[in-house]
Amino acid sequence: MGTALRLTENAAVDASREDSSGYDAEGKTIIMNKAMRDSKKGTAANAPAPLTDWRVETLARLRELIRQADPGAVEEVKWRKPSNPAGAPVWSHAGILCTGETYKDKVKVTFAKGASLPDPAGLFNSSLDGATRRAVDFYEGDKIQATAFKALIRAAVALNTSARATARPARAPKESKSD
Numbered sequence: 001m002g003t004a005l006r007l008t009e010n011a012a013v014d015a016s017r018e019d020s021s022g023y024d025a026e027g028k029t030i031i032m033n034k035a036m037r038d039s040k041k042g043t044a045a046n047a048p049a050p051l052t053d054w055r056v057e058t059l060a061r062l063r064e065l066i067r068q069a070d071p072g073a074v075e076e077v078k079w080r081k082p083s084n085p086a087g088a089p090v091w092s093h094a095g096i097l098c099t100g101e102t103y104k105d106k107v108k109v110t111f112a113k114g115a116s117l118p119d120p121a122g123l124f125n126s127s128l129d130g131a132t133r134r135a136v137d138f139y140e141g142d143k144i145q146a147t148a149f150k151a152l153i154r155a156a157v158a159l160n161t162s163a164r165a166t167a168r169p170a171r172a173p174k175e176s177k178s179d
Contacts, residue, residue, distance in 0.1 A: 054140045058107045059089070059100055062138075065146055066091050066098075069153035073097060094160040097153060110135040117155045121148030 066073055073093045080087035089100045096112040111117060114124060114134025123145060126135035136152075138144065 055102045055107050058138050058142075058144070059102060061144055062100060062107070062109060062149070063089070065144070065149050066153055069150035070097070070157050073153070073157070091153075092160075093157045097156040097160065105139060107138045108135050109138070111152065111156055113156065113159055114152075116159055117152060119152065121145055121151070123148050123152060 063075070066075075070093055073091045076090050076092070077087040078090045078099075091097045091099075098109050098111045098114075101108045101110070108126065110127065111124075111134050113132060114127070115130060115132050117134070119134070123136045124134040126137045127133050136149070
């Protein structure tokens with residue numbers, strides 16, 4: 001693995017021993033590897049400002065709730081690009097459960113199959129017109145309804161695992177028509 005830079009408020013420091021997922025072990029610091037840094041005109045000073053505010057705390061709390069609701073969920077970082085070198089966390093269990101994205105004014109958690117999930121607490125407040133996805137936008141100062149959020153995660157896991165169990169089996173190889 002190449003040398004990585006941990007971006008802090010003061011300066012970029014060597015973080016070659018840190019996880020290359022885009023966040024440190026606590027999920028609170030953006031990690032930028034050399035290739036990402038070089039793509040930003042060669043200096044760490046041109047990199048996006050690190051997230052060190054309420055959005056980081058909110059995403060860390062959501063990450064904790066997802067782990068509590070489904071200890072078997074796998075978190076990966078996907079969709080890295082120059083405008084978002086840290087990428088987006090994606091949680092999956094027998095398929096994508098949800099993604100986490102940070103914006104200037106909100107943290108968005110998008111459930112891949114949200115339209116098929118029960119939401120008795122009414123957490124879904126975004127992407128309501130879509131046929132498949134639903135999202136929850138968390139704004140600064142919002143209180144996270146932990147019980148309802150964990151119920152959504154568990155419902156997403158149940159939907160993904162039931163879809164796998166009832167999926168059409170793979171076709172058997174065709175037999176040759178030789179006599």
